[in-house]
Amino acid sequence: MPRLTRPDFTLDPVTLAKSLLGVRLVRKLGGERLVGRIVETEAYCGPDDKAAHSVGWRRTNRTEPMYAKAGTSYVFLTYGMHHCFNVVCGDKNEGLDQPVAILIRALEPLEGIETMRRLRAAPASKNARVRDPKSIRDRDLCSGPAKLCQAMSIDRGVNAVDLVSHRSVWLERIGETPEPVRVINAPRVGVDYAEEWAKRPLRWFVEQSAHVSVRHPNSGGLHPKVEMRRIGV
């Protein structure tokens, strides 16, 4: 299947966040393919964006990958125990040479589902209980940014790698859906502290998918927009 190449990532964050819906995230683990279809994304828009790690051109060891070329991965640890996977984008030639990225928030599992189940059954913290893999529903495998990282064994071992050329993590596009689907455009999750940027509609998800994370977060009373779009399939 065609792997995404440099030009596919060389875009502003809003455009890329929308176009990544339907695209496959692929992780190769010991010869096995773990694959999920992206059904939820968020755009983090760089120095002006008060929810972005790169707000105010903040540049530290953690945020360094956001300053790398489009197509680089940015994996960070949050709340001391969970990882989140981001795709760096931007375009030096179009005045978009900024530390911008897309957070992948949810996948529909497609291949390697039993391995995902096993990975998700492992306790994320010392105190957490071991779970029976069989008790984990498909919709709980990748329905959140940290869940999908656990299910696909994504941690800082694959931080700051080039998704265009890496041998065990990349993105694949197969084609577009023949018919448009309902895509919801709403405020991002968990960024209430970000003042005027908290309410900006920078989150996109496939309405019909059972695999999205939070369906109805606080959105300040704003009603989300619905876009009819064909997405990669």
Added chain:
DNA sequence: CCCGTGATTTAT
């Protein structure tokens, strides 16, 4: 709804 978990970054 609330809580505990928990490591790292950044601010004070």
Added chain:
DNA sequence: TAAATCACGGGG
């Protein structure tokens, strides 16, 4: 030092 954090799972 201390506060804050782009979650999750489990329990009322």
